[in-house]
Amino acid sequence: MSRVLVAGVDTSTQSTKVRVTDAATGELVRFGQARHPDGTSVDPEAWWSAFRDAAAQAGGLDDVAALSVGGQQHGMVLLDRRGRVLRDALLWNDTRSAPNADALIARLGDDADPAVAALGIGSEGLSDDPTLRGRQRWVKAVGSSPVASLTVTKVAWVAEHEPDVAARIAAVCLPHDWLSWRIAGHGPLPDDADDEQCRANLEALFTDRSDASGTGYFDATANVYRRDLLALALGRDEADAAGIVLPRVLGPAGTGATADPAIAGGAVEGGCIIGPGGGDNAMASLGLSMGVGDVSISLGTSGVAAAVSPVPAYDMTASVTGFADCTGHWLPLACTINGSRICDAGCAALGVDYDGLAELAAQAEPGAGGITLIPYFDGERTPNRPDATAALHGMTLRNTTKANIARAFVEGLLCSQRDCLELVRGLGAEVRRVLLIGGGAKSAAVRALAPAILGMDVELPETDEYVAIGAARQAAWVLSGEAEPPAWPVRVEATLTGEATPQVYEQYVRRRG
Template sequence: MSPTYVLGIDSSTQSCKALLVDAETGQVVASGRAGHPGGTQVDPKQWIEALELSVAGLLERASAVSVAGQQHGMVALDAQGIPVRDAMLWNDISSAKQAEELIAELGGAHDCAQQIGSVMVASLTASKLRWLRENEPENAERTAAVLLPHDYLTWYLGGRKEMTTDHGDASGTGYYSTAQRRFLPEVAAKALGKQVALPRLAEANEMVGRSSTGRKIAAGTGDNMAAALGLDLQPGDVCVSMGTSGVASAVVDRSVHDGSGLVSGFVDATDRYLPLACTLNGAPVLDFGARMLGVSQKEFSDLALAAEPGSGGAVLLPYFGGERTPNRPDATGMMHGLRTSTTREQIARAYVEGLLCSMRDAVAALEDATGVETRRILLIGGGAQSEAVRRIAPQIFGVAVDVPQTAEYVALGAARQAAWALSGASEPPTWNVADSTRYEGEARPEIYERYVHTRDATAGWN
């Protein structure tokens, strides 16, 4: 009997990736990829073009498909289903003031976290709806429905019939109750200043439509939820993803409501929860460092590994695009501790250490908010391709770091969701895809301590 294939799609910030996977074993048999434009506002048409390129020759071989997407992006549609403007992405922080307004209207940070699972930040869709209302009232008035990036692409694949979403991605909108697992349409209306149609919340293992050629379409989810599904995260596992964002996440059994705002209490792609701490500055910190030194990523990694731990005292605060963890939307990047004797190698290493220390901040916030004790870290995302990141990570985190072999865990998780929906079973299929390379090293707590000191000493600076 010929194998049954499923297609998992990851429409993330920088690119769209597709994996064709054996539904029985989880083995990847083919892949596709296409780039997205840069910037924090994107015409959703460009996601469709990248999706079409990345699935070419693959979709027809699949029995079912599922789309995972970057979280939170606001796709505001008019009554005809046409975007009223470019989508505002999760990393567009122009809505920081609107997030503060909504926190106040929801009764302050603690009450806000109780109601929506998170303290509102600029990234969440609700803040962007309020931004639209205040800055482009005519577009707000024309907005009839609002979708997330993965909802929009799922709707497109299904021939623009019913608009659907899943609980995982919906939990990142800011108008969803994670405790009650339902939308809060009144919060969306409060943000936008008028009623707005929201997609139907589908079950995690539901088929929500068919493509023009009859492929079944699963509900899809947010990229971080799909990564957790692809990795099959277990208690004690913390996933550290270094994509455009940096994310520390864990799967837990109860909803998390962190009034400090450092941890967003999202829902996962099953019936559990996915609290996560997200930074705005992930792998692009390494891109920037390599560009500043005029070297390739490989040379940058070699330079960093040639310097001693601690980078001769150089400390990078990598808040180049403003920051969300800690919540400093107006922050910029900063290098401290330079001397005339500082070498290029030390500068390169300071970039890697600074990025990893900011991820350690995210892991610490996750542990504080959930009581989760990190036993091992699974390192994924484009930044995990860097040898320097892999080898320096155990020194900063103080635990063993596993780098899974299949690089695209978001697309794999989407494929697993498609296989789950196709099977009609109550649980996702068991796939033996856990092969990984373990990195260990002596913990160097003084590096993180110096980072924390510099971070705290500069609080309030822009």
């Protein structure tokens, strides 16, 4: 009997990857990848082109029975009534909307604002400080407080700076939503279509709980959009904003659509079904078969510590975002804008490659002779310091050596992730096992120091495309109709051990302030 194939698509910040997979075993069958343009503001058509190229590299999707798309979270895709993209998508790492995040927080912290009373969030148990009270109201409403990364702040930025664009918004969606919609055969109407009579099939847009929970206007506990908060960001009344299409939110194993047979499933009876997809962090969790008590630390463009939780997380300090996962649970996570590129910066500064950085770092003692890197090169999300820059502290004529500087860069990267781990743990998330993944996990220096900085053994799954694997696993789940996703093996390359060095993290905490 011939095997059934599914595909997992990962439309990440840097590229699109397509993994054609055996639905029964999770075995890789074919793979393709195509790069995205650099920058924090990107035309979504580049993602479509990259997807087509990656699918072709993977041998096409004609024989694929189901697929799902995992995508970079938060990216704002605005469509007009004809399905045309209104402006380049603002990605998660675009920080221009930081002032809008502050304004949205201030708005909900103002007890005298009549719009606040209309939201019905109340003041019981909240801070007397207006800023913290505003953050707490956002957390109570949607599980997260606005930072520049979240979609709601980007919508507010467009409303303030590009009102002509905001006035033409017919739909707001996310990168994975938009790509799934295109794979289903939808898209902008042709230029010769009658403007007055024609409207794109925007109602066919769909998403999942995990990605929707990163918008800032979706309550994953109640599974409803908070259109009142979206209206607040747009500066409109709720009735006026009600006509904007938001993707319907599917359950974990729901079917979103059937793919255009010219794109996928043309040789499969009944065609290729499209699963709900999900945000990249939730998809990686699914790809790693994570359960309650597991925490993944992913070192990619960003750094993310994510824990699977059976209950929603409400962090009233607004440091941890209370996202949903792809299985019906929750995925409280803390995210740094600065991830593995911290090591890239260290290599560039010292004129070495990754192996050279590791060799230098190994020559220094824990604590880098007293030097600490605070690695906020591109601003930072955790802690929320969008305008920050990186800094080396504690340098003297005696300790300023290449070895100490190299070690400070690696320790700074890992200490920033320890910050995230401690925040998630502080919400009561059980931490029995830490898994280290992402491109940064390939670094010999990171592997050598991770257990010491994180304070516990670290499992190192074999390097693989876990977002694409998670998307493929979801597709197989949807196809099966079973109550649980298929059990696919996750190969662990090594368990990293080392003596804990709590003094390094303590030094870092003192200096980051």
